[in-house]
Each structure stands twice: as C-alpha cells, then as structure tokens.
Amino acid sequence: MIVIGATGAVTRLIAPLLTDKDSDPAVLVLDAKGQRVVPLLGGHQAGAEQWSREVAAALGGEAVLTGDSAVSGRFASDAFGHGWGWKRGGTGANWSQLMKAQARGETTRLIQTMGSTLWQSSSAAQASQLLGPDAETGSALPTRATPTLEISTSIAHAGACTWHPPLLWLGIGCERETSLNLVERAVSSALEEAGLAESAVAGITSIDRKGDERALQALAQLHHWPFRLHTASALSEVPVPTPSKVVAAEMGTGSVAEAAALLSAGDNGRLKLSKRITHANEAERGAVTVAIAESMEAHAPQRGELHLIGSGPGDLALLTPEARSALERCPAWVGYGLYLDLLEPLRRSDQIRLDGQLTMERDRCRQALSLACQGVRVALVSSGDSGIYGMAGLALELWMELPEDARPLFAVHPGISALQLAAAKAGAPLMHDFCTVSLSDRLTPWEVIERRLKAAANGNFVVALYNPRSKGRDWQLQRAKDILLTQRPDATPVVIARQLGRQEEHLSFSRLDNLPVDTVDMLTVLVIGNSSSRMEGGRMVTPRGYPGAELS
Structure with a gap:
C-alpha cells in the first residue's frame, strides 16, 4: 500500500488493522511532492524497504530508511535471499533473535552447503560478522x-x-488418474523422510507420457513449480540404483522417477532419495512413485529477472529514472x-558487481541470463542505450533459445545514446532523416558496411558514425570520409564528440574535407551533416525540410 500524507496520520489509520510482524503488509508513505519515501511497515519480510528504494529512484526522490541493516551497511539477513530467488525457512521468533543479535x-x-555464494562478496556481507562453520569451535555445529x-x-533445524x-x-x-491428494501426500512424505524442505523444490519431472496427467499438472500449478518432461529413450540412458x-x-x-529426477538435476546432480512408492488409501485412487535429486545449480526462472540497463553516456544525471529503479531492484x-x-556511486553495499572484458559480450550475456534462470534479479549494463549497439539484442536472442517455461522476466530500460547527447550538445543536427553506421568490422563484413x-x-542522410577508429582499424574512417564526400559538399559540418557525459568530455x-581522422578513436562519435546542414554561432543545425519546402 502506498499512502501520500503524514506518517502520524497513516500510523493511526492502520494501527487497528495490524496483528503481528509476520503478517504485516508493505506500507509506504510519501510526501506530496514525492521527494521522500518512507517504508512505514513490513520493511524486510514484506519488502517495503526494497520497494521504497525502487519507488524513490523512479520518482527522483529519496528512500528514508531507519532500519539497522540499512543504516549500518550490514546485510538484511532476513530479506536478502528474495533477490537471489530463494525462499525463507525457520520461525519468526528465530529470525527476530538473529536480527537483534546482529x-x-x-x-x-x-552454514552454506548449497546455492550461489556470490552474495558473500558484497561489502554488506563482509560487514555482517558472518562466521564460517569451522570458526572458533572447529565444528560445523552451531553453539x-x-x-x-x-x-x-x-x-x-530448531x-x-x-x-x-x-x-x-x-x-x-x-498410475493413470491418480488422486491429487495421494500425489501431495507422497511428495510430502518423501521430503520429510529425506529431511528436505519443500521450499527448496525447483520443479517436478516425469516421462513425457505423463504430461497430461491431471494430478501432476495440478500439483505443478498449485505450487508454481515447473513441470519438466523427458522421453523414454533419454530416461533409459540414466544410471539409477533401482531399475524395474x-x-x-x-x-x-x-x-521414471529416479531417472527423471537425475536428468532434470543436470550435470553432477545427485540422488537424495531413491524411489518411494505410496499407495492409495480408501479415499484416494492410484499409486505414486517419488524420487528426489539435488542439482548443483538453482532453477527458478519464474522468480528471476533480467534487466537490460542503458546507463547513458556516463553522467549519472543523464541516467533515466526507469533505469535507476531497475538498478535498485537488482x-x-x-x-x-x-x-x-x-x-x-549508485551501488549499495548489499549489491555485487561482476566485471567482464570489453569484447566478451556473449559471455556477459550468458552469465547474466544464467543467474536470472536461477531466480536472481540481474542488471546487465550497457553504455548509452542497450538497444543501440548494446547488449539487448544478443541477450534477447539467447533468451529466445530457452524453452518458454524456462525464461525469466526480460525487460529493456532505455538510456540516452551517445548520438542523442552529441546532437544536443552540438545544436540540432538530427532534424531530418538520419542513420547510424558502426565502422567496426568485428561483427559485420566491411563490404556490407561500405x-x-x-x-x-x-540518400543524403545525416550520418552518425559509431566505433569510428581504433589502433587495429585505422583506415576505415578515411574510407568512410571519401565515400561521403562523393555525394555532399566539402564544407559539410561534422560534430566530433568524445567521452560524452564524462569528465574528459570534448566537443x-x-x-x-578537413576531418582530423588521426585524432579520432573508439571513444568518439561523429555526426556528419547532410547537404542542407550548416553552422551558425557555434551551433550545427539541419533544417527540417529541403529548400522550398513549406512547414506549417
């Protein structure tokens, strides 16, 4: 719930409706100008603190956080797992004691035996005085x-x-037409026998002939579990302890049960419980076999999110509110x-960064998508706009290769491109038809570029040139210049914009005809006018129409 008004008034309004901390909803209070966002209730468990950050970023305001974890820069141990696609276990009383102790x-x-350990690299985790299992006592058992x-x-455990x-x-x-109640009972019994948590289930799996079994479909829908099917030939190749x-x-x-569980668990998956057969009681029908395997990699695409962030040219003032909000979320x-x-400067102490190399775009996309498929909320960052020579297209192609039920949420958050900022700094050079061309032949043959x-x-387009010149590609820009000079005047104005939005910005x-090719590099964007573009008063303009055109 979001309320615009005084915190005191909102407190009195909701106080009679509250019962206990475990059931508190997320309540945000905003001032009338949207400059302050206060998570009044449900800060951790209901996600109000995280929500307040996202709302504040979208409004250009500030989240007012007074909780100990936020103020001290420590991990919110009772809330952080949601962003990693995990579910919480343990009693409310236990969590309350842990948070008070911290x-x-x-x-x-x-004690972490499974799951991604990337979160441990955050400065918040390192500031939270987390002891490994062998610290002090030399034993994995806590005191x-x-x-x-x-x-x-x-x-x-207790x-x-x-x-x-x-x-x-x-x-x-x-068996065919087995009761849903029997399937649920068999699953619960198997998990309990193995000492495993239902909230750690990634999904259910079976042979493809059981894809239309109503009880299995209902079970998957009830728990929001993926339902993965395998062919008999694929299952027959899996070594199992108790074949029949x-x-x-x-x-x-x-x-079926053991082979499907192991096959879905993937490489290095291990069987945690061999098959158990449960028969129907008087109120049920059918029979169920359940086996449990544990994967080395989490699977929760229905919880994961992949956000393509266009970070703009570099100046944080030019980062869009939508992109800021998405960064806060991940x-x-x-x-x-x-x-x-x-x-x-925007990264919180509980957020991690995974740095990649400049030319390893596919690797970065695969890494980000893999994390999102595990249930993590991930920001994949490009400069400028991620949909213009950025990561959005490659990431989307990889996302499309996944089965529909294995795709995490995919969102593109636009940013200000270098072309837009160069045009704004130069005047108004893009007021008529224009195009962009990258001179990099790393992904496109030079014949196509030419x-x-x-x-x-x-076509007399205004032309923006990206990736104009590098140490290994030092002739392409001169060739581009020669081609354009065949169709437009020598005096055609050119914007040379380097390091836009950064401290080293130069325009x-x-x-x-006098373009200084040797001074241009990969940090430069060029905007080359059409036959009507001109300079006046230190500004470049391209008229909206050609001479003789009437503008209403």
Whole structure:
C-alpha cells in the first residue's frame, strides 16, 4: 500500500488493522511532492524497504530508511535471499533473535552447503560478522549462544534461520488418474523422510507420457513449480540404483522417477532419495512413485529477472529514472568494468558487481541470463542505450533459445545514446532523416558496411558514425570520409564528440574535407551533416525540410 500524507496520520489509520510482524503488509508513505519515501511497515519480510528504494529512484526522490541493516551497511539477513530467488525457512521468533543479535554487533554462524555464494562478496556481507562453520569451535555445529544463518535444501533445524535455494527435482511416476491428494501426500512424505524442505523444490519431472496427467499438472500449478518432461529413450540412458523390469516393459525405460529426477538435476546432480512408492488409501485412487535429486545449480526462472540497463553516456544525471529503479531492484550487476565504474556511486553495499572484458559480450550475456534462470534479479549494463549497439539484442536472442517455461522476466530500460547527447550538445543536427553506421568490422563484413555508407551518401542522410577508429582499424574512417564526400559538399559540418557525459568530455566541429581522422578513436562519435546542414554561432543545425519546402 502506498499512502501520500503524514506518517502520524497513516500510523493511526492502520494501527487497528495490524496483528503481528509476520503478517504485516508493505506500507509506504510519501510526501506530496514525492521527494521522500518512507517504508512505514513490513520493511524486510514484506519488502517495503526494497520497494521504497525502487519507488524513490523512479520518482527522483529519496528512500528514508531507519532500519539497522540499512543504516549500518550490514546485510538484511532476513530479506536478502528474495533477490537471489530463494525462499525463507525457520520461525519468526528465530529470525527476530538473529536480527537483534546482529543489531547488537554479535557474530552470526553461517552454514552454506548449497546455492550461489556470490552474495558473500558484497561489502554488506563482509560487514555482517558472518562466521564460517569451522570458526572458533572447529565444528560445523552451531553453539547455543551463536545465532545461525543456514543456506541449504534441508529442513531448518530448531533455532536456525534458513534460506532455501531451489535445487530439488521431484521425479514422479504414477498410475493413470491418480488422486491429487495421494500425489501431495507422497511428495510430502518423501521430503520429510529425506529431511528436505519443500521450499527448496525447483520443479517436478516425469516421462513425457505423463504430461497430461491431471494430478501432476495440478500439483505443478498449485505450487508454481515447473513441470519438466523427458522421453523414454533419454530416461533409459540414466544410471539409477533401482531399475524395474516391470516399468521397462510398460514405459520403455527401467526408471521414471529416479531417472527423471537425475536428468532434470543436470550435470553432477545427485540422488537424495531413491524411489518411494505410496499407495492409495480408501479415499484416494492410484499409486505414486517419488524420487528426489539435488542439482548443483538453482532453477527458478519464474522468480528471476533480467534487466537490460542503458546507463547513458556516463553522467549519472543523464541516467533515466526507469533505469535507476531497475538498478535498485537488482542485487547483481553484470557489465564491462568501465561502465560499472561509472555507476559505482549508485551501488549499495548489499549489491555485487561482476566485471567482464570489453569484447566478451556473449559471455556477459550468458552469465547474466544464467543467474536470472536461477531466480536472481540481474542488471546487465550497457553504455548509452542497450538497444543501440548494446547488449539487448544478443541477450534477447539467447533468451529466445530457452524453452518458454524456462525464461525469466526480460525487460529493456532505455538510456540516452551517445548520438542523442552529441546532437544536443552540438545544436540540432538530427532534424531530418538520419542513420547510424558502426565502422567496426568485428561483427559485420566491411563490404556490407561500405554498401551502407554509399547508400547513406546517396540518400543524403545525416550520418552518425559509431566505433569510428581504433589502433587495429585505422583506415576505415578515411574510407568512410571519401565515400561521403562523393555525394555532399566539402564544407559539410561534422560534430566530433568524445567521452560524452564524462569528465574528459570534448566537443568540436570540423568540415568534412578537413576531418582530423588521426585524432579520432573508439571513444568518439561523429555526426556528419547532410547537404542542407550548416553552422551558425557555434551551433550545427539541419533544417527540417529541403529548400522550398513549406512547414506549417
């Protein structure tokens, strides 16, 4: 709930409706100008603090946070897992004790047996006095005096506060028209016997012939679990501990439950519980076989998010509110190191950055998409606009290769491109038809680039040149200049914009015939006018129409 008004009035309004902390909703209070956003209620468990950051970023305001974790720069141990696609286990009382202990500056025992450990690299995690399992006592067992934060697939033991990564695959086989209640009972019994948490389940899996089984469909829908199916031939190739000749004769594979669980768990997956058969009671019908395998990599695309961030030219004042809000939302940032450096003032202590190399775009996209498929909220950062020579297209192609039910949320957040900023700084050079051409032949053959340059010259387009010149490509810009000079005057004005939006920003103008090719580099964008473009008073303008055109 969002309320615009005084915090006192809102407090009195909602006070009679509150029952306990575990059921508190997220309540934000905003001032009338949207400059201050206060998470009044449900700060951690209901996500009000995180929500307030996102709303404040979108409005250009400030989130007013007074909670201990936010003020001290420590991890919000009872809330951070949501951003990583995990579910919380343990009692509210246990979590309350842990958070109070951390507020007092006491240490917390960390036991992480499964799931991504990337979060541990954040400065907030390192400031939270988290002890490894062998610290002090030399034992993995926590002492009574030390609160314990556990990250695993196991059921939370007494006194523990647990986050559960989605790593468990439930392999299920059943007779036709088996009751849903029987399937649920069999699953619960199997998890309990193995000491595993239902909130750590990644999905259910079976043979493709069971894809239309109503009880399995209902189970997946009820728990929002993916339902993965495999062919008999694929299942028959999986080594299992208890194959059945009867099942082989009926289904074409000696195992359904165990083989499906292991196959879905992927490389290095391990069987946590061999098949268990549960028969119907008087109120049920059918029979169910359940096996459980644990994967080495989480799977929760339905919780994951991949945000393509256009960070603009570099000046944080030019970052769009939508992009700021998305950055606030994501605990993991992926990008080329220089681009992440420019955003560093915005990164919180509980957010991590994963730096990549300039030419390794596909690797960065795969890394970001993989994390999102695991349930993580990820920001994949490009400079300028991610949809203009950025990462959006490559990331979307990889996303499209995934099955529809394995795709995380995909969102593109536009940014101000170098072309737009160069035009704004120069005057108004883009007031008529224009095009952009990248002179980099790393991904496009030079023959294609040259054809496009000739077409742009023949069409009298204003032309923006990206990636104009590098140490390894020092002749292409001169060739582009020669091509354009065949179709437009020598005096055609050119904007030379370098390091836009950064401290080293420099803007200059040149005639096309005198373009100083040797001074141009990869940090430069060129805007070359058409036959009507002109300079006046230190500004470049391209008229909206050609001579003789009447503008209403």
